[in-house]
Amino acid sequence: MRDFSYAQATSRADAIALAALPDTMVLAGGTELLNWTRIGIVEPARIVDITRIPGMEGVKALPNGGVRIGALTKLNDAAQHPLIRASYPVLSEAILKSASAQIRNLATVGGNPLQRVRCPYFRADEPTPCNKRAPGSGCGALHGFNEKHAIFGWTKDCVAVHPADPPVALAVLDADFITEDKNGGRRLAARKFNVLPGEDPTAHSVLHHGELIVGIEIGRPAPKSAYLKIRERESYEYATVSAAVALDLEGDVIRRARIALGSVAMQPWRLEETERRLAGQKLGSPAIEAAVDAGFADARPLSSNTYKIKLARNAALRTIELAARA
Amino acid sequence: MGNLGQPIARADGFVKVTGTARYAGDQNQVGQLYAVLVASTVPAGRVSAIDTRAALAIPGVTRVLVAADMPRIHADLDKITVPPLATRFIPMQSDTIVHEGQPVAIVVSESLEAAEAAATIVRVSYERAAFIVPETAAVVSADPKKGSYSMSNALEFNKGDAPAAIAAAPVKAGAAYTQPSRHANPMEPSATIAAWKGDHLTVYDAVQHLPAVQNVMAAVFGLPATSVRVVSPHTGGGFGAKAFVWPHEILAAMAAKVVRRPVKLVLSRQQMYGMVGPQPQMVHDVRLGAGADGKLLGVSHAATNITGVTEDYVEFGAVPGRTFYACDNIATSQRIRRGNITLPTFMRSPWDGPGSWALGSAMDELARTLNMDPLDLRLINYAETDPESGKPWSSKKLREAYEEGARRFGWRTRVKGGTRDGHWRIGCGMADCSQGQARFHSTARVCLKADGTARIESSFCDIGTGPATIFPQIAAEVLGLDPKQILAVAGDSDLPYSGPTYGSGTTISTGAAVQHAALGVRAKLARLTGWPAEDVTMRDARIMRGNEARTIREVLGEAGVSELTSDGAFDLPGGAFVDMGSSAFPARTFGAIFVEVGVDQELGLLRLRRATGVYSAGRIINPRTARSQMIGGIVWGWGMAAMEASHFEPTLGRWLAKDLAGVALPVNADIPPDIDVGFVDEFDANSGPLGAKGIGELGATGVAAAVGNAVYDAIGLRIRDLPITPEKILAA
Amino acid sequence: MSKHQPTISRRDLMRNSAIAAAGAAVVPVDSAGAAGSTSKQFEALAMVHVEINGVDHQLELPPRVTLLDMLRERLQLTGTKKGCNRGECGACTVLLDGRRVNACLVLAVAAAGRKVTTIEGLSDGPRLHPVQQAFIDHDAFQCGFCTCGQIMSAVGCIAEGHTGSNAEIREWMSGNICRCSAYPQIAAAVEAAAREKA
Numbered sequence A: 001m002r003d004f005s006y007a008q009a010t011s012r013a014d015a016i017a018l019a020a021l022p023d024t025m026v027l028a029g030g031t032e033l034l035n036w037t038r039i040g041i042v043e044p045a046r047i048v049d050i051t052r053i054p055g056m057e058g059v060k061a062l063p064n065g066g067v068r069i070g071a072l073t074k075l076n077d078a079a080q081h082p083l084i085r086a087s088y089p090v091l092s093e094a095i096l097k098s099a100s101a102q103i104r105n106l107a108t109v110g111g112n113p114l115q116r117v118r119c120p121y122f123r124a125d126e127p128t129p130c131n132k133r134a135p136g137s138g139c140g141a142l143h144g145f146n147e148k149h150a151i152f153g154w155t156k157d158c159v160a161v162h163p164a165d166p167p168v169a170l171a172v173l174d175a176d177f178i179t180e181d182k183n184g185g186r187r188l189a190a191r192k193f194n195v196l197p198g199e200d201p202t203a204h205s206v207l208h209h210g211e212l213i214v215g216i217e218i219g220r221p222a223p224k225s226a227y228l229k230i231r232e233r234e235s236y237e238y239a240t241v242s243a244a245v246a247l248d249l250e251g252d253v254i255r256r257a258r259i260a261l262g263s264v265a266m267q268p269w270r271l272e273e274t275e276r277r278l279a280g281q282k283l284g285s286p287a288i289e290a291a292v293d294a295g296f297a298d299a300r301p302l303s304s305n306t307y308k309i310k311l312a313r314n315a316a317l318r319t320i321e322l323a324a325r326a
Numbered sequence B: 001m002g003n004l005g006q007p008i009a010r011a012d013g014f015v016k017v018t019g020t021a022r023y024a025g026d027q028n029q030v031g032q033l034y035a036v037l038v039a040s041t042v043p044a045g046r047v048s049a050i051d052t053r054a055a056l057a058i059p060g061v062t063r064v065l066v067a068a069d070m071p072r073i074h075a076d077l078d079k080i081t082v083p084p085l086a087t088r089f090i091p092m093q094s095d096t097i098v099h100e101g102q103p104v105a106i107v108v109s110e111s112l113e114a115a116e117a118a119a120t121i122v123r124v125s126y127e128r129a130a131f132i133v134p135e136t137a138a139v140v141s142a143d144p145k146k147g148s149y150s151m152s153n154a155l156e157f158n159k160g161d162a163p164a165a166i167a168a169a170p171v172k173a174g175a176a177y178t179q180p181s182r183h184a185n186p187m188e189p190s191a192t193i194a195a196w197k198g199d200h201l202t203v204y205d206a207v208q209h210l211p212a213v214q215n216v217m218a219a220v221f222g223l224p225a226t227s228v229r230v231v232s233p234h235t236g237g238g239f240g241a242k243a244f245v246w247p248h249e250i251l252a253a254m255a256a257k258v259v260r261r262p263v264k265l266v267l268s269r270q271q272m273y274g275m276v277g278p279q280p281q282m283v284h285d286v287r288l289g290a291g292a293d294g295k296l297l298g299v300s301h302a303a304t305n306i307t308g309v310t311e312d313y314v315e316f317g318a319v320p321g322r323t324f325y326a327c328d329n330i331a332t333s334q335r336i337r338r339g340n341i342t343l344p345t346f347m348r349s350p351w352d353g354p355g356s357w358a359l360g361s362a363m364d365e366l367a368r369t370l371n372m373d374p375l376d377l378r379l380i381n382y383a384e385t386d387p388e389s390g391k392p393w394s395s396k397k398l399r400e401a402y403e404e405g406a407r408r409f410g411w412r413t414r415v416k417g418g419t420r421d422g423h424w425r426i427g428c429g430m431a432d433c434s435q436g437q438a439r440f441h442s443t444a445r446v447c448l449k450a451d452g453t454a455r456i457e458s459s460f461c462d463i464g465t466g467p468a469t470i471f472p473q474i475a476a477e478v479l480g481l482d483p484k485q486i487l488a489v490a491g492d493s494d495l496p497y498s499g500p501t502y503g504s505g506t507t508i509s510t511g512a513a514v515q516h517a518a519l520g521v522r523a524k525l526a527r528l529t530g531w532p533a534e535d536v537t538m539r540d541a542r543i544m545r546g547n548e549a550r551t552i553r554e555v556l557g558e559a560g561v562s563e564l565t566s567d568g569a570f571d572l573p574g575g576a577f578v579d580m581g582s583s584a585f586p587a588r589t590f591g592a593i594f595v596e597v598g599v600d601q602e603l604g605l606l607r608l609r610r611a612t613g614v615y616s617a618g619r620i621i622n623p624r625t626a627r628s629q630m631i632g633g634i635v636w637g638w639g640m641a642a643m644e645a646s647h648f649e650p651t652l653g654r655w656l657a658k659d660l661a662g663v664a665l666p667v668n669a670d671i672p673p674d675i676d677v678g679f680v681d682e683f684d685a686n687s688g689p690l691g692a693k694g695i696g697e698l699g700a701t702g703v704a705a706a707v708g709n710a711v712y713d714a715i716g717l718r719i720r721d722l723p724i725t726p727e728k729i730l731a732a
Numbered sequence C: 001m002s003k004h005q006p007t008i009s010r011r012d013l014m015r016n017s018a019i020a021a022a023g024a025a026v027v028p029v030d031s032a033g034a035a036g037s038t039s040k041q042f043e044a045l046a047m048v049h050v051e052i053n054g055v056d057h058q059l060e061l062p063p064r065v066t067l068l069d070m071l072r073e074r075l076q077l078t079g080t081k082k083g084c085n086r087g088e089c090g091a092c093t094v095l096l097d098g099r100r101v102n103a104c105l106v107l108a109v110a111a112a113g114r115k116v117t118t119i120e121g122l123s124d125g126p127r128l129h130p131v132q133q134a135f136i137d138h139d140a141f142q143c144g145f146c147t148c149g150q151i152m153s154a155v156g157c158i159a160e161g162h163t164g165s166n167a168e169i170r171e172w173m174s175g176n177i178c179r180c181s182a183y184p185q186i187a188a189a190v191e192a193a194a195r196e197k198a
């Protein structure tokens, strides 16, 4: 861990000014940032602690029927908020299946989508070829251990998956990240917040240096929604594959389905073709399987993760069941 | 009364729940410096240059030690065998690199933060050499000159003609069974604090055997053993990783000598992968031939494990092949593959753990082929005597364990394999548990005071198995005291020599020495009382003969002594340091494990629903601590079956993930409350005076096989490669 | 060139050049040049006031010191353990303003002004906290190395009300690895302590 200097921002404006300084990083829960500095993934000269900024924490109902979650809201608090529980079970479940109880007491919803890949080459304590760690050094996983890597949207420059759970739920809910920086701010779709390697293999998200996530906005409630996380151990482990589903039902007919897969690509992977085909189908009908299969037409396995295609497909199917029963 | 067999609470409970128990890394010395090791990033070659300037520029950094700064190893170390020295290759004695993660420099600093920061910017240049990937290296025979590991058991064993018998057998089963390397990953990373006073060295260390560290340190520096003191009151789990003396311990002592200040070295979790050995990756080729009645006609078990380039560590995984089942034709063999990895080492349930996975799976395959209940197949092939030597067992009540286990689990009335529970398919499996029994030379001292309290002194260490609880029980039984009145003082090499805490050998060995010492004290008390030692008993702080009774206080008061002390020993035939039971009676522990799993075939999920283990392991001194040991073992077996694996990256020549996120260990949510543990009533009169045997490793044997067998029961898929991950389940 | 400005560490750049051209000249380490332009609010050495187990502490620390290292190495409160230093084991669990967190993931400076409770602050002298007693009563440990973290986590778990069933306890106690694997006993201890409190 290299030496850095430290400041506590006392207001949003303060934070935005400080975060824009060169070689400066923002500290929220610290559950990622501290590890990065220890491993040597980043070595900022300055750290701005934003956790003391007032008014950036909590869950609020919006007039349009949606909600806004402050970026500094702790994962546990967001997931257990009555509004989130009742209206967005998929998000509550995705969060509660993340990390551990104590990490979720530190980790913030704003920091969560900014976590970086869990690819072991990227996280290695010593140099390994990895374009995300050292651009141009190659991708160790491409022909190496890639059992848990991408089946969608990868390029030979990076085959990693984004490991976060909550963004998969946020993608299915068509949520937006609300940002601010010294030029104003942006509304960034959760679906496209993380960057596919085809666009930039070295990047993790579209956030600019000095740009702060201040909140998350989610549209109308999705009570018929569910999250399924598949992993070897029952808890405290990243997903091998996850699935988020939100359904609009009319009786047992799907009016609209939204499906996103997690840990299959560098961003939450919406199965758009599947979604199109599911509209108007009856729950439990064979057409559902066919619709899900159609979403995998562009899935491409790596040298050792062919199984993930079948796993993700089965996970999507199962989560449709779970969402219908939610 | 009888304190033996009482489930009394742990004597070290209070210090452990209050945080006052001190582990090596909790110790601090006045004036200490923090040391952080810099590890090689290449798997083979040599260090060509080290630039320490940037590191030294960090405020607080006092030295960056490189090979040239290190004291040379004294010739005395040649007299120490490997093991207990983990490896004779001591880094930083030359520029040679034999594996990634090997220490190449030591940063020493006033603060931990500065040392950590400096270690990341020590610039090491390497001359790389080609390295060997162990898993794909040539299979060779072990070289007896490369360490003593290969001599601890038989590399080849042949009884009858197994190949011919198997070829001619009407029913055959078996295959190749594989398992990955696994790291012990005790929760406490290894730590050493070394402090010199003139020529006297004190080390606070995380160990499983204090005298081994004492002797190695003395030899390294050419000192008498009396010049080295090792202190280790509590060790935060060992599981083999702290059994032998690893180079970092020596480097810490060397660093302290060079900088002339006490040095505190705590390995990072990452360094626990590079600087302490794993259980090696293994391939077992198991072939069974049987008659139509299930009687085994031939057993062949060939095991191959990976090892490092410096010594030939042999994981005797074929031992079960020649010890579990009665058979006239048995062949076992051990081979190795050498590569550039940290030298593998013993890990909890060595030999029998890996071997029972392979053999336990093959037996299930045979039972399926025969259409026979796997428990019946085991009963048919019950080994009344040791199949290897033909000698009678020291004791064995496995038949009772089978019966009791089957009853408690409901084995004979279990649900049909493949029965659905929602999306889960239920499967049940069973397998044999068995572990060879090591015994170690040990000594202890017992001191009885006039106030009816007593003290046990021995250099054993507490790694969580409960010696500080059960040794007082043993002494209390002899001295007629409440175990709470007896304090065990341990964890210091200045105390009487204790054997190690591994090989499931502490209770049987040090426990016997404690009993011997307590009997010595009782005899002295009897002498003071004027009664023949053979006639007396003790109860409620009194010594008794027939109807006569005197209090301890009276007897000692009249004699004018304040306390009575006696030394006790557990000596092995021929003055040996270790044996595997007496030569007349081979010693093993036995048991049967039954598990019920759920398999969600669509999602590739495998979950434990319940387990029953019943064991034949001699006399159980404390059923409470014993139960905990067995549950721990079953969880270890579950980890082995369902998730644990350390992957060696073949292009980089290193362990890929060196953490606890990329390498999964079981967590609380994985383990259901329904883990049922039982022991058959047994007294092993042939292994030692206590009638007890070891239990620390038995529990982790057989479990992986039982789980694999249960998966087959649930979904009809035979998985022969551990761990059983979603990928393999989905392949169905 | 990346348009998303990933922050790549100097160390990695150095390493990368070393991978690409082994033995070539090494890029020198940053000579704190950037630190020269530091805004006044940034501190390279921070005065940290923090209440630990009811006692006020004041320490001058470099900002990179974690709460865990501060407790263990500066204050000798060694009941809180370091098992991984990455948030992957739970051995370092303490209460921060009453909530359980991993002390290895918190900078000491970031805890300034907050209340920290460690295992040393749990018992009332020789009188054990009910959770501590439950751990003894249920034999919920072996080596004891994970135990303080387990107990602090259990105190948090009970306060949060995540003790509705054995399954819920096991899930919410899964952030604490016990390699000795006393899991069923730990869950039983938490269940009993929660019942006692209710």
Ligand SMILES: Cc1cc2nc3c(=O)[nH]c(=O)nc-3n(C[C@H](O)[C@H](O)[C@H](O)COP(=O)(O)OP(=O)(O)OC[C@H]3O[C@@H](n4cnc5c(N)ncnc54)[C@H](O)[C@@H]3O)c2cc1C
Pocket (backbone or CB within 6 Å): A025, A026, A027, A028, A029, A030, A031, A032, A033, A034, A071, A072, A097, A098, A099, A100, A103, A106, A107, A108, A109, A110, A111, A112, A113, A114, A115, A163, A164, A165, A166, A211, A212, A213, A214, A236, A237, A238, A239, B661, C086, C087, C088
């Ligand atoms: C052992 C372990 C297991 C985990 N398991 C899971 C899991 O299963 N699923 C899962 O989803 N996650 C998991 N996580 C990741 C965890 O959820 C994230 O680390 C956490 O959500 C990050 O939030 P934080 O507030 O701690 O971020 P920090 O560490 O504080 O920051 C992370 C990054 O985001 C930036 N940042 C933070 N907040 C803002 C903001 N408001 N605006 C702009 N930039 C900001 C920081 O500068 C930094 O670059 C795990 C983490 C650990 C250590």
Ligand code: SF4
Pocket (backbone or CB within 6 Å): A117, A119, A120, A121, A122, A129, A130, A131, A132, A133, A138, A139, A140, A141, A142, A157, A158, A159, A160
């Ligand atoms: S997959 Fe991406 S993160 Fe992993 S090694 Fe390749 S480039 Fe690096």
Ligand code: FES
Pocket (backbone or CB within 6 Å): C081, C082, C083, C084, C085, C086, C087, C088, C089, C090, C091, C092, C093, C102, C103, C104, C105
């Ligand atoms: S030391 Fe903090 S979680 Fe492991």
Ligand code: FES
Pocket (backbone or CB within 6 Å): B187, B236, B237, B464, C140, C141, C142, C143, C144, C145, C146, C147, C177, C178, C179, C180, C181, C182
């Ligand atoms: S008691 Fe040893 S790790 Fe939990």
